[in-house]
Amino acid sequence: MKIGFVGLGNMGGPMALNLIKAGHTLTVFDLSSASLARLSEAGAHTAESPAALAQGDSELIITMLPAAAHVKSVYLGDTGILANVRPGVFLIDCSTIDPLTAREVAKAAVDHGNPMLDAPVSGGTGGATAGTLTFMVGGSVNDFDLAQPILSAMGKNIVHCGNSSNGQVAKVANNMLLGISMIGVSEAMALGVSLGMEASVLAGIINTSSGRCWSSDTYNPFPGVLENAPASRGYSGGFGTDLMLKDLGLASEAARQIGQPVLLGAFAQQLYQTFSAQGNGSLDFSAIINLYRKET
Numbered sequence: 138m139k140i141g142f143v144g145l146g147n148m149g150g151p152m153a154l155n156l157i158k159a160g161h162t163l164t165v166f167d168l169s170s171a172s173l174a175r176l177s178e179a180g181a182h183t184a185e186s187p188a189a190l191a192q193g194d195s196e197l198i199i200t201m202l203p204a205a206a207h208v209k210s211v212y213l214g215d216t217g218i219l220a221n222v223r224p225g226v227f228l229i230d231c232s233t234i235d236p237l238t239a240r241e242v243a244k245a246a247v248d249h250g251n252p253m254l255d256a257p258v259s260g261g262t263g264g265a266t267a268g269t270l271t272f273m274v275g276g277s278v279n280d281f282d283l284a285q286p287i288l289s290a291m292g293k294n295i296v297h298c299g300n301s302s303n304g305q306v307a308k309v310a311n312n313m314l315l316g317i318s319m320i321g322v323s324e325a326m327a328l329g330v331s332l333g334m335e336a337s338v339l340a341g342i343i344n345t346s347s348g349r350c351w352s353s354d355t356y357n358p359f360p361g362v363l364e365n366a367p368a369s370r371g372y373s374g375g376f377g378t379d380l381m382l383k384d385l386g387l388a389s390e391a392a393r394q395i396g397q398p399v400l401l402g403a404f405a406q407q408l409y410q411t412f413s414a415q416g417n418g419s420l421d422f423s424a425i426i427n428l429y430r431k432e433t
């Protein structure tokens with residue numbers, strides 16, 4: 138299939154490479170010439186702007202951009218995709234953005250005659266490279282069925298979450314819970330170790346008891362407990378504190394818009410904000426445990 142891809146960063150770059158590996162013909166655009174060069178070397182055609190890409194012969198255009206403002210400008214701007222694409226071209230936005238913006242952009246696309254899905258991902262840069270991402274997809278069943286074979290080249294769990302923007306709803310709800318659970322595990326691990334327990338023994342107990350969760354058994358924030366977790370390599374790589382902060386902001390904003398209380402989500406957001414303001418925004422989010430550890 139002829140696919141246009143806009144946004145070739147930490148996630149979009151490896152996702153686009155996986156589409157090439159699966160035999161698709163890609164035309165790509167990014168503001169970064171280094172990212173364009175990497176994809177060009179792998180066999181992609183490059184476009185000079187979102188408008189030029191949209192005017193080309195792509196049957197499907199995928200975007201993977203930092204935040205809602207970028208998504209709005211790439212789709213709705215005067216020189217953006219919708220002003221230049223022919224009706225009928227399929228659109229999929231994989232960026233993590235707020236549900237209301239996702240709905241607004243999808244409505245503009247459908248009004249223009251372009252089917253559109255929101256399909257944010259989880260699985261991080263490792264999942265993007267390995268092609269094992271989870272896609273949370275919002276849109277019609279028919280469009281979901283059409284997109285599934287393409288998304289399968291980049292991920293292994295492709296889940297239809299309901300109507301337009303429900304992919305973003307699933308993503309913000311899950312990540313709000315993740316942000317909260319990481320703080321809970323951090324607090325419990327720091328308490329146990331301060332009371333004299335060996336971190337790995339405590340983690341072993343939690344992971345075979347009722348406190349077990351992904352933040353304790355797969356991504357434990359205490360250094361040395363899990364060899365491959367960011368905590369055991371100085372909190373480098375992984376999922377940055379500022380990205381978690383962005384997702385908690387999306388959850389709080391979505392909750393505000395509909396008057397839904399998210400007490401722990403809002404408190405978690407403030408804790409990550411404090412940690413980021415202390416200069417730790419680029420550390421993996423599990424470094425939040427350093428707010429609790431007496432020795433740090």
Ligand code: NAD
Binds near residue numbers: 148201204262
């Ligand atoms: P990134 O900053 O590495 O990449 C974004 C890319 O978009 C950059 O290459 C940038 O140059 C490009 N870009 C920005 N504005 C543009 C424009 N107007 N036109 C064309 N290109 C433009 O970000 P990322 O880590 O790849 O994340 C992308 C999205 O995926 C975000 O919404 C993020 O929240 C989400 N996400 C990230 C992770 C992760 O672990 N990094 C995990 C899940 C979801």
